[in-house]
Amino acid sequence: MSTRMPASPADTAVVRRLKIHVLRYNPQDPASKPHLELFEVDEAPSMTLFVALNDIRDRQDPSLQFDFVCRAGICGSCAMLINGRPGLACRTLTSVLGERITLAPLPFFELIGDLSVNTGKWMRGMSERLEAWIHSSSEMDLRRLEERMEPELAEQIYELERCIECGCCLAACGTARMRQEFVGAVGLNKIARLRLDPRDQRTDADYYELIGDDDGVFGCMSLLGCQDVCPKDLDLQTQIAYMRRKMLRAAVFSGR
Amino acid sequence: MKVVYTDVLVIGGGLAGLRTAVGVRQRGLDVLVLSLVPAKRSHSVAAQGGMQASLGNSAMGAGDNEDIHFEDTVRGSDWGADQRVVRMFVNTAPKAIRELAAWGVPWSRVARGSRESVVNAEKITISEADDAHGLITARDFGGTKKWRTCYTSDGTGHTMLYALGDQTIAHGIPVLERQEALALLHEGNRCHGAVVRDLITGELTAYVAKATTIATGGYGRIYKVSTNAIICEGTGIALALETGVATLGNMEAVQFHPTAIITAGILTTEGCRGDGGVLRDVDGHRFMPDYEPEKKELASRDVVSRRMTEHMRKGKGVPSRYGDHLWLDITGLGRAHIEKNLREVKDICEYFLGINPVEQWIPVRPTQHYSMGGIRTDHTGQSPTLKGLFSCGESACWDLHGFNRLGGNSVAETVVSGMIVAEFIADYCETEGGELSIGTGLVREFLDRERQRLDALLLGTGGESVTALRESMETVMMDKVGIFRTGEELEAAVQELQDLLHRSRNITLRTKAPGANPELVAAYRVQKMLKIALCVAQGALLRTESRGAHFREDYPQRNDRDWLKRTLATWENDSDDLPSIHYEEIPVTDMELPPGFRGYGTRNHVDHPDTEARVAEVEKTLAEVPEADRFARQQALMDYESLLPEKYRGRNERLTERL
Ligand SMILES: Cc1cc2nc3c(=O)[nH]c(=O)nc-3n(C[C@H](O)[C@H](O)[C@H](O)COP(=O)(O)OP(=O)(O)OC[C@H]3O[C@@H](n4cnc5c(N)ncnc54)[C@H](O)[C@@H]3O)c2cc1C
Numbered sequence: 066m067s068t069r070m071p072a073s074p075a076d077t078a079v080v081r082r083l084k085i086h087v088l089r090y091n092p093q094d095p096a097s098k099p100h101l102e103l104f105e106v107d108e109a110p111s112m113t114l115f116v117a118l119n120d121i122r123d124r125q126d127p128s129l130q131f132d133f134v135c136r137a138g139i140c141g142s143c144a145m146l147i148n149g150r151p152g153l154a155c156r157t158l159t160s161v162l163g164e165r166i167t168l169a170p171l172p173f174f175e176l177i178g179d180l181s182v183n184t185g186k187w188m189r190g191m192s193e194r195l196e197a198w199i200h201s202s203s204e205m206d207l208r209r210l211e212e213r214m215e216p217e218l219a220e221q222i223y224e225l226e227r228c229i230e231c232g233c234c235l236a237a238c239g240t241a242r243m244r245q246e247f248v249g250a251v252g253l254n255k256i257a258r259l260r261l262d263p264r265d266q267r268t269d270a271d272y273y274e275l276i277g278d279d280d281g282v283f284g285c286m287s288l289l290g291c292q293d294v295c296p297k298d299l300d301l302q303t304q305i306a307y308m309r310r311k312m313l314r315a316a317v318f319s320g321r
Numbered sequence: 322m323k324v325v326y327t328d329v330l331v332i333g334g335g336l337a338g339l340r341t342a343v344g345v346r347q348r349g350l351d352v353l354v355l356s357l358v359p360a361k362r363s364h365s366v367a368a369q370g371g372m373q374a375s376l377g378n379s380a381m382g383a384g385d386n387e388d389i390h391f392e393d394t395v396r397g398s399d400w401g402a403d404q405r406v407v408r409m410f411v412n413t414a415p416k417a418i419r420e421l422a423a424w425g426v427p428w429s430r431v432a433r434g435s436r437e438s439v440v441n442a443e444k445i446t447i448s449e450a451d452d453a454h455g456l457i458t459a460r461d462f463g464g465t466k467k468w469r470t471c472y473t474s475d476g477t478g479h480t481m482l483y484a485l486g487d488q489t490i491a492h493g494i495p496v497l498e499r500q501e502a503l504a505l506l507h508e509g510n511r512c513h514g515a516v517v518r519d520l521i522t523g524e525l526t527a528y529v530a531k532a533t534t535i536a537t538g539g540y541g542r543i544y545k546v547s548t549n550a551i552i553c554e555g556t557g558i559a560l561a562l563e564t565g566v567a568t569l570g571n572m573e574a575v576q577f578h579p580t581a582i583i584t585a586g587i588l589t590t591e592g593c594r595g596d597g598g599v600l601r602d603v604d605g606h607r608f609m610p611d612y613e614p615e616k617k618e619l620a621s622r623d624v625v626s627r628r629m630t631e632h633m634r635k636g637k638g639v640p641s642r643y644g645d646h647l648w649l650d651i652t653g654l655g656r657a658h659i660e661k662n663l664r665e666v667k668d669i670c671e672y673f674l675g676i677n678p679v680e681q682w683i684p685v686r687p688t689q690h691y692s693m694g695g696i697r698t699d700h701t702g703q704s705p706t707l708k709g710l711f712s713c714g715e716s717a718c719w720d721l722h723g724f725n726r727l728g729g730n731s732v733a734e735t736v737v738s739g740m741i742v743a744e745f746i747a748d749y750c751e752t753e754g755g756e757l758s759i760g761t762g763l764v765r766e767f768l769d770r771e772r773q774r775l776d777a778l779l780l781g782t783g784g785e786s787v788t789a790l791r792e793s794m795e796t797v798m799m800d801k802v803g804i805f806r807t808g809e810e811l812e813a814a815v816q817e818l819q820d821l822l823h824r825s826r827n828i829t830l831r832t833k834a835p836g837a838n839p840e841l842v843a844a845y846r847v848q849k850m851l852k853i854a855l856c857v858a859q860g861a862l863l864r865t866e867s868r869g870a871h872f873r874e875d876y877p878q879r880n881d882r883d884w885l886k887r888t889l890a891t892w893e894n895d896s897d898d899l900p901s902i903h904y905e906e907i908p909v910t911d912m913e914l915p916p917g918f919r920g921y922g923t924r925n926h927v928d929h930p931d932t933e934a935r936v937a938e939v940e941k942t943l944a945e946v947p948e949a950d951r952f953a954r955q956q957a958l959m960d961y962e963s964l965l966p967e968k969y970r971g972r973n974e975r976l977t978e979r980l
Contacts, residue, residue, distance in 0.1 A: 093522065093836045110642065111584060111673070123788040127840035128832040132358070135550045137587045138672060139479065139665070140362040156672040177499075177521055178837050185359025185498045189490065198487035199425040207416035210974050211376075212423070213455030214430055220661070222427035223473050226480055230361060264425055 081108040081164055085117060087129065088169035091178045101167070102126075114147065114154035114168070118180075130179035138296065141229030144171050144236070145180050151233035151294045154180075171236045184232040191248055195275050197255045199265045212264070225258035225304065227297045234291035234301065246280040250291035250301040253282055257304040260311070269315035272308075277316060282309045323526040324764055326757065327353045328750050330514055330528050332502045332557060333536030334360030336478070336735035337714025339485040341534055344743020346492045350750055353528065354489070354496040355517060357552050361486045364538050364550035365735065368478025369665050370590035371460060371470035372736075373729035374414040377975050378456040379431050380449050381468035386975070387411040388951055389466050392914060394727060397464045397621055399869035399879060400916040401571065401693075401723020401887070401907065406700050408913070408961035410721050410730075410737050415973040417736045418457065418471055424484045427473050429662075431458040439597025439653055441617065442607070452976060460662075461595040462728040464621035470729035475590055475665040478732055485736075503774075503845065505533065505560050505710065506759065506767050512567075512710035513759040515560065516771045523836035525771055527764045531750045531757055534702075534711040534742070535561060536735075539692030543854045544803075545795035547689040548581050548588040558716050559849035561696045562856070562900070567707040568889040569900075570697035570718030572853070573860035576726055576870045577626040577804050578690035584643045585673050586688045589666045591728040594618040596662060598651035600629065601682065602637040605648075613921060623725045623870040624921045626687035630804050633686075641684065648682035655679075687804060691715070691731060693722045693870065694857070697889060700964050702742030709754050711746055713738035720887065724869025744966035778844050779835065783827020787843045790825050794818065794847070794854055802858050807874050811862035818858055819898045822851045856890040856900045863902055864888065881916050881929035885909065909935050913959035 083106045090099035104121045115136045122129045131154070134142040138156035145154050146169040148162065159166070174182040191197070234250035235241045241249055256276055259265040276282045285305050292301045329345045331338045334356030342352045356363065377385035390411040395402055422428055433454035438447050440461075462470040473480040489496060499520040506513040506527060514529040537557020541549030561567035579600070580589045594600075599607045600618055612628045613620045620628070629647055632638070638645025651659060651666075656679045659667055663678075670678045696704065696712035698719045704710040713719070714735045721734050801814035825848045832840045866880035867873050885907050890900040909915055909931040916932050918924045939958060946954045952972070956962075962970050974980045 091837065094834070113585075113673070122839060127787075127830070127843075128834065128838065130837055130839060134358050134362050134552055135364070135367045136585070137367060137669060139367045140358075140550065142358060142362050158672070158675075185362070188359065188361070189496070192487065192490045196491075198491040199423075199484075201423065203423070205420065205423050207419050207969075208971050208973055208980060209419070210976070211419045211428075211457055214427075215455060216430040216432040216458075219427045219430045219473075223429075223476065223480065226427055226473075226483065227476060229366075229479070230359075259425075262425060262427075264423065 082106070083108050083117065083159060084165045085121070086165070086167045087179065089179050090176065091130070092176055093178065108159055112159045114157045114159065115143070117159055118154065130177065130181040132181050139229065141231030144184070144231040144233045145169065146171060146236070151236040153231060153296045171232050173235045173241050174232055182232070184230065187232070188230045188251070191252050195248060195252055195256060197252070197259065199259065199262065200267050201264055202266065214263070222258060222262050225254055225261065225299070228254055228299060229297060231296060233294045233296060237290035237294040239286050239288045239290060240284045244280060244284055247284050248276065248281055250305065252276070253285070253305050253308055254299060254301055257308050269311055270319050273312050273315040273319070276308070277312050282312050285309070322765055322768060323524065324529060325353070325526060326529050327351045328530065329532045329534065329746055330530035331355070331534045331536060332515060333538065333714070333716065334496050335363035335365040335536060335538055335714060336482055336485060336732060337739050338534070338536035339489050340736045340739025341536060341713060341743045341746070342494050343485070343488050343492055344740055345747050346494055348743070348747035350747055352494055354494060355500040355502060356496055356498055357501055357520070359498050360489065360496045361482055363482065364553050365478050365732065366482045367550060368481070368732045369475040369588065370462065370592040370595070371472035371477045371729045372418060372481070372733045373462070373465070373469050373727065374418040374471055374733060375411065375467070375469055376415055376418070376457055376459065376471065377467070377977065378453045379458045379468055380447050381461065382459045385467035385469055386951070386978070387973070388955065390414070390469060393465045394721070394730060395914050396919050397725050397727040398723025399725055399919060400881070400885065401574070401720070401869060403700070403720045403907070404913050404959060405961045405964060406719050406721050408959065409700060409741065409965050410734060412965070412973070413737045413740060413969050414733045416969060417733065417740060421481060421484055421736065422457065424488055426480045426484045428457040429472055429474065431456050442597065442599050442653060460592055461619065462591050463594065463619045463625065464727045470595065472592065474662050475592055481732060481736070501842070502557065502560055503771050504767060505564050506764065507564050507566065507707060508759070508763055510566055510706060511708050513757070513763070516767050520842065521837055523838065525768055527768055529757060529759055529764065531754045532709050532711060532746045534713065534746065535696055535716050536712065536714045537716045539715040540853050541689050541692060543794060543798050543850050543857070544689040545799040546586040548578055548586055549689070554846055554850055555692070555853040556846050556849045558695055559853055561704065561707070561710065561712070562852055562890070562892045563849070563895070564707055565891060565893050567704045567710055568697045568891050569856055570694060570720055571724065571860070571888050572694035572856040572890055573864055573871050573888060574693035574724045574869060575689060575857060576622055576691035576693060577687040578622060579625040579629055579687050580649050580685040581688035581690070582669065582674060583641065583646045583684050583686055587669050587673060588690070589649060589669065589683060589685065590663070591622070593649060593651050593663060593666060596658065597654050598649055601648040601650050602632060603639045604637070608632050608637065616921070620921055621725055622728060626804055627872060629687055639684065646684045646686045649685045650682045651678050652680060652682070691726050693724060693726055694718055701745035702738060703745065703749070709749070711742055713742045724871055740969060741966060744968060775841065775845070778828060778841060779830060779833050781827065781829050784829050785824045785827045787828055787830070787840060787847055790821055790828070791843065791847045794821055794851055798854055798857070802861055805872055805874050806861055808862065808865070811858060814858045815855065815862055818851060818855050822855065822898050825851055852892055852900070859900055859902060860888045860890060877925070879926035881932065882927045885916065885929050911959060913955070915939060
């Protein structure tokens with residue numbers, strides 16, 4: 066058991082001067098053109114990209130746009146390309162990166178400006194399209210005992226529920242690059258989660274209507290990009306493969 | 322001039338705002354939700370530990386009911402709460418959790434049979450009954466007599482907000498994201514909606530509504546280090562303050578959570594201690610039993626935070642580059658438990674500290690966490706002074722938490738108050754507030770005023786920097802309006818904040834863009850935040866007693882004789898540099914649970930002159946009602962059921978109390 070603070074690079078080494086290249090573009094401003102801009106920041110102990118970007122905005126360029134909310138890896142606001150790879154900026158320690166860092170907005174989503182993209186709008190659209198909520202016609206009597214659920218089942222549902230809709234999976238997805246309408250691992254995982262849940266009374270035939278095409282489960286090319294980058298380590302490929310089998314079955318049995 | 326009309330405008334897309342929106346929609350009203358961020362990214366998503374509701378399903382919660390939840394909450398509040406509101410709340414919480422269960426929250430469930438658990442650093446065996454199998458389970462949290470905190474691993478807020486977010490979509494309720502309310506539209510004592518700025522384009526729109534609800538969360542970010550999301554800046558509460566008509570309640574009541582990690586201030590849930598974790602000092606000694614032999618690490622939050630600070634002041638903190646800290650030790654809980662029930666904590670430790678809490682101790686210290694204060698409302702959620710303005714959730718003070726909130730009571734409050742307040746809003750729209758009675762002249766006036774304010778900021782040449790103002794404010798609050806407070810420091814704080822407020826009227830921006838402009842946003846927010854900070858500091862300065870989370874070293878006693886009252890703050894003119902502070906008595910004569918000893922440290926408070934008589938009256942009343950009928954006993958002491966919307970009246974079924 067250790068009772069010491071973890072060693073950080075600054076304990077031993079000289080302070081690094083980070084060279085952070087940010088892809089900048091403000092679509093609201095007709096004069097703006099996409100370009101890389103260099104900011105230099107002295108690295109501090111336990112510095113995250115959240116700290117570094119705020120430092121840049123506070124002390125160098127107050128117009129820099131980016132999104133952080135919880136800054137604890139929970140809310141999914143701050144996904145961006147970190148040296149080309151989708152990830153959550155708030156929980157990325159600069160110490161795990163080289164001195165030269167490149168930051169770009171997440172592709173696939175509508176750009177708001179600089180590192181800020183409109184994932185919220187896309188996620189809402191996806192939820193509407195997939196009717197991604199519990200469909201139940203049971204009467205609720207709130208005064209009565211709740212419906213029982215097997216403890217393991219509740220855990221399995223929670224496991225899939227842990228998705229934070231950050232958009233990393235779509236940014237890393239080959240299909241999404243070609244099909245703007247693709248619902249992505251985030252959408253397919255959500256349907257897998259609802260399907261597992263006895264409170265959602267829909268059948269596989271109903272789900273087939275929603276994801277039984279190339280914008281849904283048959284669009285996935287199993288390139289594993291989504292799973293590689295998922296910040297919550299969700300087992301997305303297993304879920305997608307499972308859903309594909311179930312949807313094929315649904316298609317066969319309904320005589321499609 | 323862009324104007325949008327709706328029945329109900331809800332400002333805030335967290336748990337409280339969404340539940341309100343769903344409720345009024347179910348009553349057939351038109352509703353719009355505004356949010357700074359996508360609703361599912363609201364701060365509510367970060368709640369880890371759980372939601373209190375007295376289901377009493379699990380063995381360690383057996384025998385729990387509304388009465389015990391009521392008593393814990395009132396004691397926790399240090400008798401600052403409105404006891405009728407507490408009763409409304411505890412009676413609705415089981416209904417709220419059952420509704421959320423039906424909407425898809427995968428609450429962790431009771432599993433029949435025996436399992437090992439850690440209580441008070443010792444392994445014990447807990448046996449769950451057969452007939453409880455599959456019902457919603459609960460964990461232990463501070464300040465509660467029973468294990469009452471229901472949870473989904475440590476992602477409770479996430480699962481609740483996603484279920485509610487999905488319901489919002491299912492009900493077809495528009496959530497307008499990246500929209501910031503800048504001011505309320507109001508005339509005389511009537512609120513008519515809000516002026517709203519689009520954070521992407523900078524465009525201003527007036528939203529005119531029969532009822533306006535503020536559900537914008539807390540104001541933690543006026544402090545330098547806070548567990549809150551960075552958008553919890555209290556600017557929604559400032560909307561009400563700036564009307565000069567609505568009042569804010571108990572703004573000085575600010576809670577510090579015992580265990581946030583250094584330096585980022587990210588929370589490790591109370592579930593860590595609830596599940597058996599302990600606090601240790603520089604010598605590895607478990608010190609809480611020395612101070613609080615009975616409750617130890619699970620004393621009320623304000624108490625644990627003070628004890629930790631006290632212990633560090635004695636030189637028992639662990640020195641580090643970032644100042645002193647203590648250790649949270651959850652190694653005794655075992656890998657399996659941590660990886661399943663405290664996974665978020667493990668992630669946070671790995672990502673932000675580079676340690677594994679299964680094997681290593683976590684460096685923690687008390688950090689700003691929760692805002693008990695907020696927009697003063699009555700039990701219906703409506704401002705008593707500004708009609709048509711409602712508020713619920715952390716931004717409101719209706720007043721459930723008094724001077725200290727119990728862990729797990731906040732997410733419960735968000736949904737419970739959303740359910741209840743939605744009914745009252747709908748009633749209001751159907752009756753007195755029914756007609757929209759606002760002229761376009763007034764709308765134009767407010768839009769022009771906000772436009773001029775923004776232009777003044779964009780053109781300002783006074784030379785003051787937003788970043789400098791903000792950093793100074795955060796430091797003043799942290800150093801002088803923190804866990805331990807003194808008159809001298811608070812006086813200095815008020816002066817310094819006033820100075821900052823004056824300077825905030827002379828800001829010069831470096832970015833002049835009228836559209837997306839983070840610096841402009843920071844500028845108008847810091848002006849609002851300084852007013853909120855002044856309400857907190859001034860309220861704390863004037864309150865010469867200690868109650869709940871408000872602790873005055875120069876007045877360490879709770880003083881019911883002089884201070885059993887709620888602080889009310891108003892900001893009369895925009896050019897003022899201090900809020901006006903008034904008080905509202907909390908009457909002892911109709912309390913179900915008259916003020917008493919809270920059970921921490923030694924008994925040390927000044928009684929209210931009415932307390933003795935009320936205690937005698939309660940005893941006498943109870944002597945006449947049979948012990949077995951807890952409902953009749955409660956009813957004899959204080960009526961609350963008639964205050965609840967009809968829909969939510971009635972008893973809650975339990976395994977041991979079948980309907
Ligand atoms: C780390 C952490 C863990 C916690 N864990 C627990 C727990 O385990 N149990 C518990 O009971 N409580 C917990 N709490 C407390 C609890 O999470 C909050 O009190 C609660 O979620 C607040 O919900 P809300 O709906 O009132 O506000 P929020 O969730 O903060 O939502 C506020 C909303 O208002 C919007 N908004 C704000 N200002 C404006 C504006 N001017 N214009 C437009 N929109 C605006 C925001 O975009 C957001 O949508 C925790 C808190 C923290 C910090």
